[in-house]
Amino acid sequence: MQAAERQAATVAKTDPIILRVEGAYKYFPVGGLGGLSVRAVDGVDLEIRRGETMGLVGESGCGKSTLARLITALLPVTGGKITFEGQTISTLRGRSLRRIRRKIQMIFQDPFASLDPRMTVGDIIAEPLDNFNIGNHKQRMARVQELLRLVGLNPNFTNRYPHEFSGGQRQRIGIARALAVNPSFIVCDEAVSALDVSIQAQIINLLQDLQREFHLTYLFIAHDLAVVRHLSDRIAVMYLGKVVETADRRSIYEAPQHPYTRALLSSIPVPDPGIERNRAPITLKGEIPSPVNPPSGCRFHPRCPIARAPGICSDQEPPLEPHGHAGQLAACHFAGQI
Amino acid sequence: MAQTLLQVEDLHTQFFTRRGVVRAVDGVSLHIDAGETLGVVGESGCGKTMTALSVLRLVPDPGRITSGRILFRGRDVTKMTDDEIRDFRGNDVAMIFQDPMTSLNPVTKIGSQIEEAMTAHKRFSPQEAGVRGIQLLKRVRVPAAERRVSDYPHQFSGGMRQRAMIAMGLANEPSLLIADEPTTALDVTVQAQIIDLLKQLNRELGTAMMLITHNMALVASLCERVVVMYAGRVVEEGPVERIFKSPQHPYTWSLLRSVPRVDELRKDRLVSIKGLPPDLSNAPPGCKFHPRCPFVIDRCKREEPELAEVAPNQVARCWVLMRNVPEEAAEVTKQVVISEEAAKKLQEIPGAGS
Numbered sequence: 001m002q003a004a005e006r007q008a009a010t011v012a013k014t015d016p017i018i019l020r021v022e023g024a025y026k027y028f029p030v031g032g033l034g035g036l037s038v039r040a041v042d043g044v045d046l047e048i049r050r051g052e053t054m055g056l057v058g059e060s061g062c063g064k065s066t067l068a069r070l071i072t073a074l075l076p077v078t079g080g081k082i083t084f085e086g087q088t089i090s091t092l093r094g095r096s097l098r099r100i101r102r103k104i105q106m107i108f109q110d111p112f113a114s115l116d117p118r119m120t121v122g123d124i125i126a127e128p129l130d131n132f133n134i135g136n137h138k139q140r141m142a143r144v145q146e147l148l149r150l151v152g153l154n155p156n157f158t159n160r161y162p163h164e165f166s167g168g169q170r171q172r173i174g175i176a177r178a179l180a181v182n183p184s185f186i187v188c189d190e191a192v193s194a195l196d197v198s199i200q201a202q203i204i205n206l207l208q209d210l211q212r213e214f215h216l217t218y219l220f221i222a223h224d225l226a227v228v229r230h231l232s233d234r235i236a237v238m239y240l241g242k243v244v245e246t247a248d249r250r251s252i253y254e255a256p257q258h259p260y261t262r263a264l265l266s267s268i269p270v271p272d273p274g275i276e277r278n279r280a281p282i283t284l285k286g287e288i289p290s291p292v293n294p295p296s297g298c299r300f301h302p303r304c305p306i307a308r309a310p311g312i313c314s315d316q317e318p319p320l321e322p323h324g325h326a327g328q329l330a331a332c333h334f335a336g337q338i
Numbered sequence: 339m340a341q342t343l344l345q346v347e348d349l350h351t352q353f354f355t356r357r358g359v360v361r362a363v364d365g366v367s368l369h370i371d372a373g374e375t376l377g378v379v380g381e382s383g384c385g386k387t388m389t390a391l392s393v394l395r396l397v398p399d400p401g402r403i404t405s406g407r408i409l410f411r412g413r414d415v416t417k418m419t420d421d422e423i424r425d426f427r428g429n430d431v432a433m434i435f436q437d438p439m440t441s442l443n444p445v446t447k448i449g450s451q452i453e454e455a456m457t458a459h460k461r462f463s464p465q466e467a468g469v470r471g472i473q474l475l476k477r478v479r480v481p482a483a484e485r486r487v488s489d490y491p492h493q494f495s496g497g498m499r500q501r502a503m504i505a506m507g508l509a510n511e512p513s514l515l516i517a518d519e520p521t522t523a524l525d526v527t528v529q530a531q532i533i534d535l536l537k538q539l540n541r542e543l544g545t546a547m548m549l550i551t552h553n554m555a556l557v558a559s560l561c562e563r564v565v566v567m568y569a570g571r572v573v574e575e576g577p578v579e580r581i582f583k584s585p586q587h588p589y590t591w592s593l594l595r596s597v598p599r600v601d602e603l604r605k606d607r608l609v610s611i612k613g614l615p616p617d618l619s620n621a622p623p624g625c626k627f628h629p630r631c632p633f634v635i636d637r638c639k640r641e642e643p644e645l646a647e648v649a650p651n652q653v654a655r656c657w658v659l660m661r662n663v664p665e666e667a668a669e670v671t672k673q674v675v676i677s678e679e680a681a682k683k684l685q686e687i688p689g690a691g692s
Contacts, residue, residue, distance in 0.1 A: 059525035060496075166614050196381040197552055198611035201596035205607050223526065230598030230608070250603060267530035268600045269555035273578045275601070276559040281530040287495050 018185060018217050019071065021046040024080035026066050030292060039291050040066040042241030043080070045320060050184075053211065053218040055232030055249075057225050057264070061288055062238040064221050068187045071219065072106050073097060084185070102132050105178035109190035111170030115162040121148075121173055122158030128180045147176040151206060168199035175206065179214070187219045192227060204231060225268055229253065234327075237261050240299045241291055243320060247328040257323040257330035259307075260300050298333065306334055343514055343546050344370045344393065344431075349406035351385075351392045358619040362388040362401065364570035372513060375540055375547045377561035377578070379554060379593070383615055385570040386550045390516045394433060395423050410514075429459050432507035436519035438499035442491040448475075448502050449487025455509040474505040478535060497528035504535065508545070515539075518550045533559055554594055558582055566590045569616050569626035572645060576652030586654040586661060588631050591668075625657070633658045633667065 024044045027037035041063045048054045058064045069075040071082060073089050082089045084100055092100060105128075108114035115124055125144045129135060135143065145155035151172040162170055171191065178186055188207065192200045204227065210216060222228050228235060229249050236246040237260065245258040256262045263282040270276065284303045289295055297314040301307040307314070312333050322328065323335040330336075351363035363385045370376045378386045391397050393408055395415060408415040410430060418426060435441045443451060452474060453467040462470060475483035478501040491499060500520060507515055517536065521529040537560060540547055549560055557564055557578065564581045566574040566589065574587040585591045595609035613630045616622055622629050628638040637657050645653045648661075660668075 059527065168614070196615075197554075197593060197596050198381060199614075201608040201610035202612075204598075205610050208607070225526070226598045226600035229600055230604060253600065253603075263527060265600065267526045269530075269533065269553075269559040270599050270601050271554040271558050271582060271594055271597065272599075273558045273582055276555075279559070281534070283531055283534065284527050287497065287528075 015049040015051055017047050018050040018085060019046075019048040019219075020081075020083045021067075021071065022081045022083075024067070024070055024082055025078040026063075026070055026075060027078045036292050039241050039294060041070060042291075042294070044238075044241075044243050046236055046243060046246070048185075048217060048219060050217055051211075051215055052233040053220055053231055055228035055235040056219060056221045056238060057223065057228050057235060058238035059223060059264075059288060061240075061291065063241040063291070064238050065189055067238070068106070068189050068219065068221055072104050072187055073101060074106075098132070102128075102181045103183050104185045104187065105181065105183040106187045106189060107171075107174050107178050107191040110194055111167050111174055112162075112194075114174055115170055117162055120159050120161060121165075124162070124173060125158075125177045125180055128177060132181055134181065143180065144176075147179055150179070150210075151176045152202075166199075167195055168202060171195060171199075171203055172206070175203075175210070179210065182214075183216070185217045185219070187221070189221045190223070191220070193222060193224065200227070207231065225264060237264065240288060240294050242299065242331065244300065244332070245328075245330045246320075247325065247330075251325040251328050255324045255328070257328060257335040258300075258332045259304050259334075261330075263305070298331070300332075308333075341372045342369050343372045343374075343411065344548075345407075345409040346389070346393065347407040347409070349389065349392055349408065350404045351388050351397055351401055352404050353401040355400060355619070360619045361570050361621065362618060363392060364618075364621075365406075366567070366570070366572055368565050368572065368575070370514065370546050370548055373540070373544045373546050374563065375549065375561045377557035377564045378548060378550045378567060379552060379557055379564060380567035381552055381615060383618065384567040385618075386567050387518055388570075389567070390433065390518060390548065390550055393516065394427055394431060396427075396433075425459065428455060428512065429461070429510045430512055431514045431516060432510070432512040433516040433518065434500070434503045434507045434520055436522050438496060438503050438523070439491065441503055442499060444491050446490070447487065448489050448491060448494065452487075452502070452506050452509055455506045459510050461510055470509070471505075474508060475502065477508070477539075478502070478505045479531075480505070495528075496524055497531060500524060500528075500532055501535065504532075504539070508539065508543070511543070512545065514546045514548065516548045516550070519552070520549070521556065522551070522553070536560060554582075554597060555599075566593070569621055570618055571626060571655065573627065573656070574652075574654040575645070576649070580649060580652045584649070584652075584661070586648045586652065586659045587627075587656045588633050588658065588660060588663075589627050590654075591660050592632075625655070633660075633663050 021044055024041055026041040027039050030036045030038055044067060056064050070077050077090045089100055122144050125147055126140045129140045144158055148155045148157060153172055192203050195203060211218060220228060220231050232249055234246060234248050235252045236243050239260050245261045253265060256265060263284050266282045282305060286303050295302050297316050298318050301309045301313040318331045318333045320329045320331040323330040346366060346368050349363050349366045353360040353362055366389050380386050392403050403416055449471045452471040456462040456467040457464055471487055472483050480486055480498055480501050521532050539545055561578050564578050565572055568589050574590045585594060592609050592611045611630050616626060624640050625638040625642050628634045635658060643655050643657050645655045648654045648659060
């Protein structure tokens with residue numbers, strides 16, 4: 001139980017920053033005339049400290065998965081800077097990029113699509129070791145077995161194929177693969193979303209154990225705020241390509257500063273019929289606008305229950321500034337006044 | 339009040355595969371009263387969707403309803419002729435599915451699809467159906483309904499598609515709406531809108547609802563009564579307040595504690611249920627949950643318990659029952675290895691198994 005005690009409480013504010021995202025942009029051209037682009041990530045600032053779990057939430061299309069791909073150097077940034085352990089990922093090439101890639105690993109959402117069906121489990125987990133030329137064959141196989149044991153699978157499963165495993169077991173294989181090269185930073189992109197609830201709990205507990213064991217830093221991306229809040233020390237909320245609020249797990253729920261965060265939190269049902277009878281979700285008007293042509297000013301203003309539009313909200317983009325509790329940032333002209 | 343709309347009695351639905359007989363629904367009994375909202379919860383493969391498909395006689399090959407009765411207002415659905423069953427589907431009972439994109443025809447306009455649901459049952463003329471299609475879209479709060487009836491499904495967002503599906507389901511004013519994971523594919527803010535809509539429709543039209551989901555919070559929000567299924571069987575049933583406050587089956591208990599709640603900061607770990615759900619072509623002897631149950635006793639491995647009353651209106655299928663489990667034993671389930679210790683403690687419980 002010390003496991004989760006550690007959460008939030010003991011990640012000292014002084015832990016060094018392992019990853020820093022500064023004004024990151026990622027535009028995808030949509031083709032045709034006019035030079036339009038999908039502004040998937042549109043000016044994101046984020047800092048993640050060593051050993052903490054940073055939760056990243058937002059609805060589909062908010063840019064959270066694109067941001068994950070920028071951080072893992074799977075996509076180049078259109079603008080801005082991402083630094084990992086002091087090195088700028090966005091300008092690295094060749095050998096130094098490979099060195100960084102070894103330290104940043106990823107666990108994917110769909111345990112059915114993210115494992116090659118024609119490779120054995122042993123080869124899947126050993127692949128990163130092969131890629132980075134770590135150890136000889138015998139050492140690799142020994143490490144694979146050790147990893148399987150670590151994630152709670154039978155070490156003799158190395159010659160089996162992914163189809164022989166259930167979703168939860170496949171996710172364990174994906175975790176073993178991510179751990180193979182001793183990373184310090186793991187991006188979990190909807191890593192438990194596709195799993196049944198009882199299996200989801202197994203994987204969440206496993207991720208927490210591994211973090212404690214190896215002093216890992218997580219960026220945990222999910223649309224399920226309840227899971228994110230359970231696992232994370234701090235949480236960033238994204239809306240339409242921007243981070244609109246960051247706060248520690250307690251403040252985000254107890255004192256959300258951005259109206260979007262409030263709406264998001266109020267939308268989530270809780271397993272308690274007594275509370276549910278009286279819960280009044282803040283229903284947002286309309287739907288998420290197109291990231292090709294985001295609204296002027298604050299991009300949440302057309303759906304915001306407290307926006308002054310026309311007015312400051314439709315004219316000026318609010319900066320991400322300290323509001324509310326210590327360490328809490330929000331991008332809203334009226335933060336703290338709601 | 340309390341007029342029974344649907345009564346399922348000892349339903350068995352089996353799939354005849356090369357690997358053997360899969361008992362997807364294995365002796366399920368449940369009922370829904372007129373205007374009532376019933377939640378059917380459980381994890382993938384527990385038989386909840388197959389129970390619903392059996393009610394509509396839509397079990398896919400190689401599956402078959404092998405025994406049991408499904409009484410809708412006293413008429414046995416399993417004995418209906420093809421004409422009768424066609425009339426029954428849509429008119430009396432409608433179903434909405436998880437994925438609104440694959441349930442809509444991509445090359446037909448939304449309006450035409452809703453009208454089709456009405457004209458197929460010959461309850462409305464094509465002209466009436468056209469007018470009513472727009473009314474229905476308004477009812478499910480699709481903005482600019484007059485214009486949007488001419489849209490194709492790809493022009494609708496996920497939430498709007500689900501609204502259109504609900505409109506289609508309501509077209510012939512069925513007395514029962516079966517909703518299979520209606521919000522699972524949707525974003526949280528959209529999910530809140532759909533929950534709100536379903537609540538409102540139940541209140542205003544008095545449509546009874548059977549909500550099939552794995553999401554306990556959704557059940558707490560929408561339902562009056564809950565049926566918990568595991569391995570093709572009902573393991574617990576009761577009013578929503580009782581089930582959430584005092585679940586008696588260890589599976590229900592674990593399900594409720596294995597999901598984090600957004601309104602709580604837990605200091606401890608989640609309860610995780612070890613292992614995997616059983617293969618339904620080769621289910622374990624005794625209680626189907628016993629290999630995964632942290633509170634298993636010897637009797638569970640040999641004899642399967644019956645559904646027995648544990649409180650007024652609450653039944654559970656368990657030899658142990660959570661009220662006999664001491665707090666410390668329950669705590670053990672939060673540790674990584676849960677079985678042995680919890681089991682040991684439980685063997686010493688006086689009264690369990692009686």
